[in-house]
Amino acid sequence: MIKLNPAKIVIPVDFSKTALKAIKHAAYIASLNKGELFLLNVQKKNDLIDIILPAIKLKDTSIITKYIQEKLGELAEDVRKEYGIKVTPIVSMGSVTSEIVDIADENKAGLIVMGTQGGDSDSSLLLGSNSYRVLTKAHCPVLTVRANTNKIGYGDIVMVIDSSGHTRQKVVPTLKFAEKFASRIHLLGILGKHEEGYKYNLEIIFGQIEKMAEKSGLKCVTKILENVTQPAEQTLKYVNKEKADLISIMSDQKTGGSILLGSYAHEILNDSKTPVLCFKPEAHDEMAPFSLGGMW
Numbered sequence: 001m002i003k004l005n006p007a008k009i010v011i012p013v014d015f016s017k018t019a020l021k022a023i024k025h026a027a028y029i030a031s032l033n034k035g036e037l038f039l040l041n042v043q044k045k046n047d048l049i050d051i052i053l054p055a056i057k058l059k060d061t062s063i064i065t066k067y068i069q070e071k072l073g074e075l076a077e078d079v080r081k082e083y084g085i086k087v088t089p090i091v092s093m094g095s096v097t098s099e100i101v102d103i104a105d106e107n108k109a110g111l112i113v114m115g116t117q118g119g120d121s122d123s124s125l126l127l128g129s130n131s132y133r134v135l136t137k138a139h140c141p142v143l144t145v146r147a148n149t150n151k152i153g154y155g156d157i158v159m160v161i162d163s164s165g166h167t168r169q170k171v172v173p174t175l176k177f178a179e180k181f182a183s184r185i186h187l188l189g190i191l192g193k194h195e196e197g198y199k200y201n202l203e204i205i206f207g208q209i210e211k212m213a214e215k216s217g218l219k220c221v222t223k224i225l226e227n228v229t230q231p232a233e234q235t236l237k238y239v240n241k242e243k244a245d246l247i248s249i250m251s252d253q254k255t256g257g258s259i260l261l262g263s264y265a266h267e268i269l270n271d272s273k274t275p276v277l278c279f280k281p282e283a284h285d286e287m288a289p290f291s292l293g294g295m296w
Helices: 015-033 043-057 061-085 096-106 128-137 169-180 196-215 231-242 262-272
Strands: 006-010 038-045 086-093 111-115 144-145 156-161 184-192 218-227 244-251 276-279
Touching: 006 015, 006 144, 006 244, 015 061, 015 111, 015 144, 038 061, 038 262, 061 086, 061 111, 096 111, 096 128, 111 128, 111 262, 128 144, 128 262, 156 169, 156 196, 156 231, 169 184, 169 196, 169 244, 169 276, 184 196, 184 262, 196 218, 218 231, 231 262, 244 262
Parallel strands: 006 038, 006 111, 038 086, 111 144, 156 184, 156 244, 184 218, 244 276
Antiparallel strands: 144 276
């Protein structure tokens, strides 16, 4: 079963406005869960050698590394004082994606929180595609945040449910996450063309999720979209209409009657101004479309 453990959170940091906003989200989550943060700065060796060192006429990377360590340490101390949580600064070198995943594994992190600027970013760390690479390789859920996300907290969470066998794997961890914020859950059903026959099954699953939410003290509202041809666009339209604070999806959502090989999640990450909580599906024998047993 997929788990979301916000007691240990890794945040990639490049000192941009977007990364600083991600830290605020992560720190707030950690403070409610008596957790700790790992602020990670990844230095790409090629960039240091080819760009930075010649520009400032240095012969090695040690001075750059020391400067970043000091700056990251100062940031960590600021977060400690503001939120009263443990914060560990880490500076590493290598591939951004690999280092984020490896550091998360080494520290047994249960969540990665990343700042992202979507498809129009000119930063290799903040590209929506880079966030997508992290969530497809990470062994824990990934939360992406934009710089212009003003609200900290998740009072309204949209959880997208489709006709794939793994779609419900995010239900339990999303509900547990929502408990800390007393969130209202918006169950958004996505059915593509020729999936009319699944509507009844979807309504049954919605009923099951509503009962689970009620036991956790959470309220649910439901909406089913049929004959969907542009699932990401229609999802975000609904999210904006409901003024939701968070979207919960799988990393290779099945929509429109076919597996989209991750394009749905990629589009959501690139285009959403709302934070996105994304789960990578686990393989199970019962992962058949709309199996009504198991998967919880």
